[in-house]
Amino acid sequence: MSTAEDVLLIVTDPSSGKPGLDSMKVEAVLGGAHLMDLVTSGHLGLEGKGRKARVVVTRAAPVADPILAAAFARVQNRRRQAPQNVVSRLGKQGRKTVYAALIADGRLARRPAKALGIFPLTRYDVIDTARRDDLLNRIRASLLHDQPADSETGPVIGLLAAADLTRLLVDKSDRRLAKARAKVIAEGDWASEGVRQAIQAAQTVLNIAMITASATAVSGSS
Numbered sequence: 001m002s003t004a005e006d007v008l009l010i011v012t013d014p015s016s017g018k019p020g021l022d023s024m025k026v027e028a029v030l031g032g033a034h035l036m037d038l039v040t041s042g043h044l045g046l047e048g049k050g051r052k053a054r055v056v057v058t059r060a061a062p063v064a065d066p067i068l069a070a071a072f073a074r075v076q077n078r079r080r081q082a083p084q085n086v087v088s089r090l091g092k093q094g095r096k097t098v099y100a101a102l103i104a105d106g107r108l109a110r111r112p113a114k115a116l117g118i119f120p121l122t123r124y125d126v127i128d129t130a131r132r133d134d135l136l137n138r139i140r141a142s143l144l145h146d147q148p149a150d151s152e153t154g155p156v157i158g159l160l161a162a163a164d165l166t167r168l169l170v171d172k173s174d175r176r177l178a179k180a181r182a183k184v185i186a187e188g189d190w191a192s193e194g195v196r197q198a199i200q201a202a203q204t205v206l207n208i209a210m211i212t213a214s215a216t217a218v219s220g221s222s
Helices: 003-011 023-040 066-073 083-090 094-104 129-145 153-162 172-186 193-221
Strands: 044-047 054-057 108-115 119-126
Touching: 003 023, 003 094, 003 129, 003 153, 023 044, 023 066, 023 083, 023 094, 023 153, 023 193, 044 193, 054 083, 066 094, 083 193, 094 108, 094 119, 129 153, 129 172, 153 172, 153 193
Parallel strands: none
Antiparallel strands: 044 054, 108 119
């Protein structure tokens, strides 16, 4: 499974079917997930550090995973790009695409519902509870019991920490500990420098989205 699929599977509430990622954060988080996976696969690389970091195409070969292939197609013909710009491009239509893949694989099922009994919306029933439970248990072991993160749990923790959503992974009483631990894990030795930069790029896009939303709200209320 791709990192983006793991993220959406883990944040989908199995009792209510509600997606845990709101529209303001979902594209940045999934774009960061795609960037991580494409760096890991060798298709993208990051040169430089900090504000001078740039994403470059390092391998033009076809991408096997269809979700990543579609995302890669949006950036593969561009020159050196700022990581936050790549995250934004990779994450476009991310929720729709990744949920469709999870449904096609039989991991989730779409369920029509209504808000206030009137407005149509979609809920997602978790079918692959074994995968979700295993991933969640390993993530909690890292967040709460100092177990080392790995190549599957580390990216999910890093991205949800960037989105300030580690609260979705643990009970309320453990949220403060999980949040602090997640920041340490995001910089851990499970991740390559490129993956760490991908997490930072997702954080930048999320910060911009939050600032823009706040400015829009203030403007609308004046």
